[in-house]
Amino acid sequence: MAYYCQTCGYRSVKWLGRCPGCGSWDSLVEEADRGSRNGNSPPSRKARLLRLDEISVEETQRYPSGLAEFDRVLGGGLVPASLVLIGGDPGIGKSTLLLQVARDYHGRGRRVVYLTGEESPAQVRLRAERLGVPGDLKLMAENDLSAVLSALEEEKPEILIVDSIQTVYLPELSSAPGSVSQVREAASRLLRLAKEERVAIFIVGHVTKEGALAGPRVLEHLVDVVLYFEGERSGPYRVLRAVKNRFGPVDEIGVFEMGERGLVPVENPSGFFLSGREGAVFPALEGTRPLLVEIQALVVKSYLASPRRTSVGFDPWRLSMLLAILEKHLGLSFYDRDVFLNVAGGLRIREPAADLSVCAALLASRLDRNLPGDTVFCGEVGLSGEVRPVLALETRLKEAVRLGFRRAVVPAGAKSLSPSLELVRLSRLEELRQWL
Ligand code: TYD
Ligand code: MG
Numbered sequence: 001m002a003y004y005c006q007t008c009g010y011r012s013v014k015w016l017g018r019c020p021g022c023g024s025w026d027s028l029v030e031e032a033d034r035g036s037r038n039g040n041s042p043p044s045r046k047a048r049l050l051r052l053d054e055i056s057v058e059e060t061q062r063y064p065s066g067l068a069e070f071d072r073v074l075g076g077g078l079v080p081a082s083l084v085l086i087g088g089d090p091g092i093g094k095s096t097l098l099l100q101v102a103r104d105y106h107g108r109g110r111r112v113v114y115l116t117g118e119e120s121p122a123q124v125r126l127r128a129e130r131l132g133v134p135g136d137l138k139l140m141a142e143n144d145l146s147a148v149l150s151a152l153e154e155e156k157p158e159i160l161i162v163d164s165i166q167t168v169y170l171p172e173l174s175s176a177p178g179s180v181s182q183v184r185e186a187a188s189r190l191l192r193l194a195k196e197e198r199v200a201i202f203i204v205g206h207v208t209k210e211g212a213l214a215g216p217r218v219l220e221h222l223v224d225v226v227l228y229f230e231g232e233r234s235g236p237y238r239v240l241r242a243v244k245n246r247f248g249p250v251d252e253i254g255v256f257e258m259g260e261r262g263l264v265p266v267e268n269p270s271g272f273f274l275s276g277r278e279g280a281v282f283p284a285l286e287g288t289r290p291l292l293v294e295i296q297a298l299v300v301k302s303y304l305a306s307p308r309r310t311s312v313g314f315d316p317w318r319l320s321m322l323l324a325i326l327e328k329h330l331g332l333s334f335y336d337r338d339v340f341l342n343v344a345g346g347l348r349i350r351e352p353a354a355d356l357s358v359c360a361a362l363l364a365s366r367l368d369r370n371l372p373g374d375t376v377f378c379g380e381v382g383l384s385g386e387v388r389p390v391l392a393l394e395t396r397l398k399e400a401v402r403l404g405f406r407r408a409v410v411p412a413g414a415k416s417l418s419p420s421l422e423l424v425r426l427s428r429l430e431e432l433r434q435w436l
Contacts, residue, residue: 003028004180031175065104069256069265073240075248081198083191085219087205088229093238094204096262098161103133105159113157115140115148117167131262145170145186157199164204187219232346239347252287271403281376282357283396284349290399294344297361302338313343322358329385330433332366353390355381369436375407376400385429387411
């Protein structure tokens with residue numbers, strides 16, 4: 001027996017409160033040793049050496065589902081013999097999305113099997129009827145993965161959906177379903193199935209509170225494609241994002257609206273993430289598409305010894321950095337304030353180009369000013385308070401013009417784009433305060 005970190009898979013012979021591998025607390029769990037099979041037994045066969053020019057290259061074949069927003073994120077469609085992981089919060093709509101995808105592949109004559117370890121067949125049927133899935137879609141409700149694999153030998157599907165990896169298990173391992181060793185082993189069996197039988201497999205993975213794919217960070221290395229499904233459960237919009245893709249670009253997103261009859265693709269989403277326009281509007285660039293999002297901040301007097309810093313949809317570390325820059329270069333105190341930052345619509349923003357809009361939202365709340373609703377903010381902020389240029393400013397600003405914005409606060413040196421868009425060029429953060 002040994003202890004394995006449920007987050008990163010670190011192995012330790014004794015229990016530790018904190019994992020030395022990834023720094024998570026309380027994540028080590030005792031499990032049967034899984035290293036033993038990699039022992040020193042003689043190899044059963046030899047690996048083969050290849051010359052590059054012996055390898056046949058066919059144009060990567062793809063299965064498009066016809067669900068445009070979905071195919072876009074996959075880089076044009078699903079690649080046969082690939083393993084695709086879809087992560088997301090519980091209840092965000094992963095099962096709904098995959099059932100729709102199953103419906104569309106089925107409708108295009110692909111052999112699809114939907115494996116559910118989570119819901120009863122009756123539950124799946126009810127949902128499937130609402131989504132217009134034809135009655136002859138093949139479903140398997142089973143948690144024992146070896147039983148699933150033997151059944152699939154006859155069925156020979158082209159596409160398999162495993163919902164979810166945390167609910168299937170291999171009986172020969174002693175650890176519980178959902179533990180790192182189960183998840184890892186189950187995923188490697190599925191990988192073998194994908195590569196040997198040329199099945200394209202979707203694996204659903206639940207996400208922990210911290211936003212990591214639960215337990216199996218290890219899975220991300222194993223699979224070909226990692227997609228995240230995100231959004232605010234209470235709101236209608238959902239974003240599907242590729243964070244790893246061996247067959248296509250990453251950071252391309254697909255936008256959906258959750259309705260009565262499942263997820264409806266949103267083809268022109270750029271203005272959908274604007275709410276009441278009380279915060280600072282940031283023209284984000286998601287893959288090749290601009291998307292205007294609203295960044296809201298609340299800065300209030302704190303009565304706590306260490307004031308609160310809460311950030312939803314924006315890297316908390318980067319928020320702390322921007323607060324420090326504002327303190328140092330604008331002489332504004334934040335150490336005695338609670339700070340809340342929120343990206344409207346449940347979107348996650350990862351671009352440094354959002355810095356200026358975050359600073360504008362923070363400053364406006366700290367100084368009790370209103371931000372003009374017809375203005376977008378776009379620029380990276382450096383440690384010494386300088387405003388830096390960003391990628392593809394023109395694409396972003398064009399979209400702002402299209403949606404009726406009249407003004408853009410941008411890095412110095414930005415070129416004028418349209419007479420209807422006034423540019424406020426900044427080279428330092430201090431100038432933002434003067435402008436406000
Ligand atoms: P689900 O796909 O079960 O989420 P996950 O598999 O990620 O846990 O999504 C469940 C939510 O979606 C649930 O709160 C109900 C909602 N929903 C709709 O609003 N409309 C629909 O047509 C369907 C099928 C679900
Ligand atoms: Mg589900």
